Amino acid sequence: MLPAAICYGQQPNIEQVGAAGQANLNALAAGSPAVLPSGPTNEIIGSPYADPRWLPAQLIMKNSVPLAPVPLKYDVFNKRLLMRLVDRPKDSLQLDDRLLLKFILQEPATGTTPARQRPFRRFTEAPIAGQRTQFVEVLHEGKYTLLKHYAKLLRKAPTGAYSNGSRFDELEDKPTYYMRRPDGTLLPVKLTVKQLQATAPELASALKTVPGAKTAKTDAEWSAVLKAIDPKP
Structure with a gap:
């Protein structure tokens, strides 16, 4: 403090x-230096x-x-x-x-x-109470808000008779994207034109014609697409 x-x-x-x-x-x-935890063998x-x-x-x-x-x-x-x-x-x-x-x-x-x-x-509006003190990236903020909640899933290396010999655990990215509507409703969404049109109906027509929407893949590209059709008030 x-x-x-x-x-x-x-x-x-x-x-x-x-x-x-x-x-x-x-x-x-x-x-003091922060040491990342790790398993004793993997x-x-x-x-x-x-x-x-x-x-x-x-x-x-x-x-x-x-x-x-x-x-x-x-x-x-x-x-x-x-x-x-x-x-x-x-x-x-x-x-x-x-x-x-x-x-x-x-x-x-x-x-x-x-x-x-x-x-x-x-992430104050998170649907799960335990996530509300965590952080969420604001990818776009206009009439609609696009949020990215980061999560990491630890997959342990197999052990015992069915082990394939791997000694490596793996951290897998499991982010969830959310669209917040003007009325405050928060919905999970996938970053595709079809999904965004269904979640943000006011932007549906613009998403058909805005440059970059059909080819957008990265967070930055989708941010640029939404900024073009839903500027911040």
């Missing part, structure tokens, strides 16, 4: 960085993270305390956020996220895609 003097003092702008922002960020660190194939890269992130706190930008990873499997501090670049530190409202990953441009911001917020 942040010290009381920080939490209840003046509340400067969230964009403030520098020494004050860094000091507040230090207060959110657990103070190794694990796959990544526990929403994105395996250390991406710069802006942290938005419930109490508007300013924080410096920080390299961040969202550990989906262990349900935690890991960060790196300037003075401890070799350590992965667990973030105390109890006061965290949302975080925004800054994804850099590549040779084929532009830079973009990836906001994550609490």
Whole structure:
């Protein structure tokens, strides 16, 4: 938890960085390297993270305390956020996220895609109560909202008489996409034109003609499609 003097003092702008922002960020660190759990014999194939890269992130706190930008990873499997501090670049530190409202990953441009911001917020409208403190990525926000809830399934390596000799457990990606309608209804959806038309009937006609809808595959491509036909108010 942040010290009381920080939490209840003046509340400067969230964009403030520098020494004050860094000091507040230090207060959110657990103070010791976070070690990912693993089995005593089996190794694990796959990544526990929403994105395996250390991406710069802006942290938005419930109490508007300013924080410096920080390299961040969202550990989906262990349900935690890991960060790196300037003075401890070799350590992965667990973030105390109890006061965290949302975080925004800054994804850099590549040779084929532009830079973009990836906001994550609490999944407060989750259909399962236990998921409401977890984070969900906001892929699109307009009249309709498209959310991505990350999940990881651990498949254990076979053992005993039916073992194929593999010693590797495997983490499998099992995300669920949700569309939130203007009336607040939340429905699971697959990212296809047909499914989106059924879930968002007001966008059905536009989805037939908007460029990129028939070929969209990635989250970023679907975000661009929806942004074109359902801009943020």
